[in-house]
Amino acid sequence: MSASKETKMGSIVAMVAALSGVIIVLFANRSILRPEIFDMVLVILGSALLLVIGFGFLKPAIDTKLEKKKALIDKLKSCESRIKWTTDDRVKKDEWSYSPDVAYLQFRPELNQEIREYVDRYQRCADLFFACKYVISSEIKKYAIVWLPKTHEKFPLDKVIMDKTEIIHRLINGEKVAKRWIEENFPEIHNNIIKSLQEPEEALDRFFLDLNKEASNNSVLNRFRAEKKNLVELTQSIQESLNREIERLGRWRI
Numbered sequence: 085m086s087a088s089k090e091t092k093m094g095s096i097v098a099m100v101a102a103l104s105g106v107i108i109v110l111f112a113n114r115s116i117l118r119p120e121i122f123d124m125v126l127v128i129l130g131s132a133l134l135l136v137i138g139f140g141f142l143k144p145a146i147d148t149k150l151e152k153k154k155a156l157i158d159k160l161k162s163c164e165s166r167i168k169w170t171t172d173d174r175v176k177k178d179e180w181s182y183s184p185d186v187a188y189l190q191f192r193p194e195l196n197q198e199i200r201e202y203v204d205r206y207q208r209c210a211d212l213f214f215a216c217k218y219v220i221s222s223e224i225k226k227y228a229i230v231w232l233p234k235t236h237e238k239f240p241l242d243k244v245i246m247d248k249t250e251i252i253h254r255l256i257n258g259e260k261v262a263k264r265w266i267e268e269n270f271p272e273i274h275n276n277i278i279k280s281l282q283e284p285e286e287a288l289d290r291f292f293l294d295l296n297k298e299a300s301n302n303s304v305l306n307r308f309r310a311e312k313k314n315l316v317e318l319t320q321s322i323q324e325s326l327n328r329e330i331e332r333l334g335r336w337r338i
Contacts, residue, residue: 157333159190164326167202171319175312178253180210195329198322205315212308216256219305221246223298231291234282241291244273255299258309262292 163186170184184206186199221242228236235241245251248270254261263285267274281288299305 153333156190157330159187160326160330160333163187163191163199164323164330167199167319167322167326170206171316175206175209175315175319178213178256180213183207191329195325198318198325202315202318202322205311205318209308209311209315212304212311213256216305216308217246217252219302220252220255220299223295223302227291227294227298231287231294232281232283235277235280238282239277239280241277244277248273255295256305256308257312258300258305260292260296262296263288 166186167184170186173179174182174184184203186203190196191199224242224245225236228241232241250269251261251266263274266277277288278285
């Protein structure tokens with residue numbers, strides 16, 4: 085027990101002893117007061133004694149419960165903040181190399197289950213994302229060989245394109261990549277491709293056309309997009325559940 089708690093407990097014990105002593109003295113000399121006054125004073129002293137005892141021995145238990153409730157609310161807020169950050173800074177930006185690092189299992193079972201589902205879906209998305217990168221690399225090679233075989237032999241397009249994260253993320257998320265877009269966003273890559281081009285530029289257009297079509301229709305990429313969309317939607321649902329739990333605990337009284 086800390087010195088502060090020992091001091092408080094000593095004060096309470098002293099007050100109980102004092103009130104008890106007064107009551108004992110009062111009983112020993114009850115004849116000096118009229119019966120109605122005696123009863124009134126006894127009720128007042130008895131009530132005071134009960135209040136002191138209640139305050140002294142129940143308050144520590146109440147304080148402990150309040151501390152536990154505050155700690156739980158802090159964990160809920162931390163979890164809500166972590167999930168929001170993970171979704172905004174990793175899911176939406178396709179940074180799948182890290183685990184979600186979301187703490188759970190200390191909340192109500194239904195809330196734990198919802199957060200566990202978020203973690204499981206995150207892991208599925210991460211696995212699918214790396215599968216998507218393999219698919220994109222393979223399709224770049226395939227259509228480069230079909231439309232730009234001579235260029236690809238001297239200037240491997242899969243290595244050039246796969247080296248740019250923004251291009252890969254764009255294809256994986258179903259956004260088109262065209263010669264004009266690369267020229268506007270990566271002029272150096274565009275210039276290198278044009279300088280190395282051994283086929284007509286129309287062949288380069290066909291390469292991107294088929295690559296975009298495959299990226300739009302590929303089952304692995306489509307599954308990733310659906311899982312990612314569901315994960316973002318689940319984030320909103322979990323945030324609402326966590327905030328409701330925080331509000332519920334905030335209204336709870338000992």
